[in-house]
Amino acid sequence: MNAVHNAQPLPVYLQIAELLARQIKAGYWHGGERLPTEAALADTLKVAVGTLRKSLALLEAQGVLERIQGSGTYVRQVQGTQQIYELFRLELRDGPGLPTAQILEVVRQPRPAQMDRQAVARQAVAGQAQASAAGAGDCWRVRRLRSLNQVPVALEEIWFAADGCPDLTAQALGDSMYLFYQQRLQVWIARVEDQISAAPAPDWAAPPCALVPGACAGYIERLSWTATKELAEFSKTWFDPQVCRYTSRLSQ
Amino acid sequence: MNAVHNAQPLPVYLQIAELLARQIKAGYWHGGERLPTEAALADTLKVAVGTLRKSLALLEAQGVLERIQGSGTYVRQVQGTQQIYELFRLELRDGPGLPTAQILEVVRQPRPAQMDRQAVARQAVAGQAQASAAGAGDCWRVRRLRSLNQVPVALEEIWFAADGCPDLTAQALGDSMYLFYQQRLQVWIARVEDQISAAPAPDWAAPPCALVPGACAGYIERLSWTATKELAEFSKTWFDPQVCRYTSRLSQ
DNA sequence: AGGAATTTGTGCGTATGTATC
DNA sequence: AGATACATACGCACAAATTCC
Numbered sequence: 001m002n003a004v005h006n007a008q009p010l011p012v013y014l015q016i017a018e019l020l021a022r023q024i025k026a027g028y029w030h031g032g033e034r035l036p037t038e039a040a041l042a043d044t045l046k047v048a049v050g051t052l053r054k055s056l057a058l059l060e061a062q063g064v065l066e067r068i069q070g071s072g073t074y075v076r077q078v079q080g081t082q083q084i085y086e087l088f089r090l091e092l093r094d095g096p097g098l099p100t101a102q103i104l105e106v107v108r109q110p111r112p113a114q115m116d117r118q119a120v121a122r123q124a125v126a127g128q129a130q131a132s133a134a135g136a137g138d139c140w141r142v143r144r145l146r147s148l149n150q151v152p153v154a155l156e157e158i159w160f161a162a163d164g165c166p167d168l169t170a171q172a173l174g175d176s177m178y179l180f181y182q183q184r185l186q187v188w189i190a191r192v193e194d195q196i197s198a199a200p201a202p203d204w205a206a207p208p209c210a211l212v213p214g215a216c217a218g219y220i221e222r223l224s225w226t227a228t229k230e231l232a233e234f235s236k237t238w239f240d241p242q243v244c245r246y247t248s249r250l251s252q
Numbered sequence: 253m254n255a256v257h258n259a260q261p262l263p264v265y266l267q268i269a270e271l272l273a274r275q276i277k278a279g280y281w282h283g284g285e286r287l288p289t290e291a292a293l294a295d296t297l298k299v300a301v302g303t304l305r306k307s308l309a310l311l312e313a314q315g316v317l318e319r320i321q322g323s324g325t326y327v328r329q330v331q332g333t334q335q336i337y338e339l340f341r342l343e344l345r346d347g348p349g350l351p352t353a354q355i356l357e358v359v360r361q362p363r364p365a366q367m368d369r370q371a372v373a374r375q376a377v378a379g380q381a382q383a384s385a386a387g388a389g390d391c392w393r394v395r396r397l398r399s400l401n402q403v404p405v406a407l408e409e410i411w412f413a414a415d416g417c418p419d420l421t422a423q424a425l426g427d428s429m430y431l432f433y434q435q436r437l438q439v440w441i442a443r444v445e446d447q448i449s450a451a452p453a454p455d456w457a458a459p460p461c462a463l464v465p466g467a468c469a470g471y472i473e474r475l476s477w478t479a480t481k482e483l484a485e486f487s488k489t490w491f492d493p494q495v496c497r498y499t500s501r502l503s504q
Numbered sequence: 505a506g507g508a509a510t511t512t513g514t515g516c517g518t519a520t521g522t523a524t525c
Numbered sequence: 526a527g528a529t530a531c532a533t534a535c536g537c538a539c540a541a542a543t544t545c546c
Contacts, residue, residue: 011532011533011534012533012534013533013534037510037511037512038511038512039511047534047535048534048535048536049535049536049537050533050534050535050536051533051534051535053512053513054533054534056512061502067512067513068481068511068512068542068543069511069512069513069541069542069543070510070511070512070513070541070542070543070544071510071511071512071542071543071544072510072511072512072543073511073512089500091447191501191502192501192502193499193500193501193502194499194500194501194502195343195497195498195499195500196448196470196497196498196499196500197470197491197493197496197497197498198450198468198469198470198471198493199493216450216468217450218448218449218450219450219493221497229320239449241449241450241451241471244449245447245448245449246447246448246449246500247445247446247447247448248341248445248446248447248448248498248500249443249444249445249446250313250443250444250445250446251442251443251444263513263514263515264514264515265514265515289529289530289531290530290531291530299515299516300515300516300517301516301517301518302514302515302516302517303514303515303516305531305532306514306515308531319531319532320523320524320530320531321522321523321524321530321531321532322522322523322524322525322529322530322531322532323523323524323525323529323530323531324524324529324530324531325530325531
């Protein structure tokens with residue numbers, strides 16, 4: 001099964017979440033403001049209240065909104081861009097900033113070993129290891145410098161399958177890899193798993209990033225899956241713990 | 253407003269999630285196994301399908317279950333203990349292990365500055381800074397050594413308000429602070445926010461933990477809130493990045 | 505202080521779409 | 526192709542928290 005050509009429309013609740021996030025980003029709703037009530041919003045957006053609630057819950061989990069029972073739904077103070085597509089979770093120490101990216105290098109490489117991980121639960125049941133399939137096809141490896149509010153904060157190394165994307169130049173990649181995946185590869189990232197620890201910065205670390213090769217840095221490994229549960233991306237991120245932090249919110 | 257005496261029953265969907273997590277921990281459902289269908293489970297548990305789905309979604313977000321459309325709901329392979337109360341998110345590099353804790357120290361201290369943070373969204377609207385209220389009451393500071401499968405992996409420093417808990421000894425604290433909060437203080441932790449970076453290990457680091465004072469370690473700061481949005485806990489965790497990682501899952 | 509109105513949280517039930525087997 | 530199982534969407538009733546009068 002290839003990753004190309006599954007250009008299905010997004011579920012309504014994701015469209016709504018995306019719409020609201022864009023409106024907030026555009027300043028239509030400003031930080032601290034109270035949104036209309038669920039009933040009013042659902043009415044103007046022509047969706048059921050339950051559907052809207054799912055969108056609002058998602059935006060709350062992402063830290064875009066705060067919902068207070070009996071009071072209302074509020075926009076949290078500062079916001080970055082592209083809340084939905086952008087699963088970037090690094091924030092400056094005084095709060096989220098505007099994320100941008102600068103491409104440092106684009107090369108073609110053999111698929112790294114970390115992308116061979118299997119889905120654990122199914123494997124144990126289905127028995128047959130559902131064919132390691134694509135095998136060890138080539139991957140694109142992209143190196144980027146990430147900034148928040150123009151401040152360089154992290155270095156990224158990203159791998160994704162080269163099939164479905166025979167040619168790739170730095171110009172084709174924008175600030176958001178997820179937007180690129182969706183618009184150019186028709187691949188929608190539905191789930192990510194991050195593992196955060198600390199590690200020496202890579203040997204290609206150099207100014208203008210404050211990281212020094214071998215010096216201690218925050219370190220993130222990310223696996224991203226498509227809506228069809230196929231592994232779509234593997235990335236490593238080294239960030240400067242003096243300047244930014246990884247933020248994770250969980251509610252029950 | 254004090255934190256004591258709000259012993260309200262948990263919402264049904266949390267009770268169900270708790271029940272399922274305990275059954276899995278007890279081995280009633282084993283790793284890789286497929287659970288009964290939503291309809292069957294909802295029927296035996298005497299709840300509506302929608303309510304059960306909320307429980308299953310929560311357990312999936314916590315990494316306990318994996319749900320596959322058209323196939324079923326599966327138990328993920330290895331599991332720690334107390335999935336619901338325990339929001340511990342450190343895992344060994346080969347997967348989650350059984351978490352335990354050893355109390356190193358319990359002392360009474362003035363409230364740290366980090367616990368004075370305000371709810372941003374409301375503040376901007378309500379204007380009046382809703383009374384810094386409790387002011388700078390005393391806190392208990394607990395230091396613990398955390399292990400996974402008997403392997404020491406992290407050091408923790410935890411603060412929580414001393415009111416409602418005038419006396420505290422190491423014996424009164426179990427392996428799970430959240431269980432302690434719930435059973436002894438009647439405080440239910442509903443939401444946590446973690447910020448992960450890297451930092452030098454504290455000067456009280458010592459064997460049997462592999463961390464060395466001043467050496468680079470993974471570093472987590474956590475704020476925990478009650479269901480009534482009151483700040484309940486502040487903690488710092490230093491972990492050995494050679495042995496374990498912080499794991500964060502997000503799906504849309 | 506207190507009660508009514510407002511607003512989100514919880515729970516229930518149903519119908520339809522889509523992926524898997 | 527048919528049966529099974531989860532995903533999405535709709536709608537309603539009541540509880541709980543907040544706000545306003």
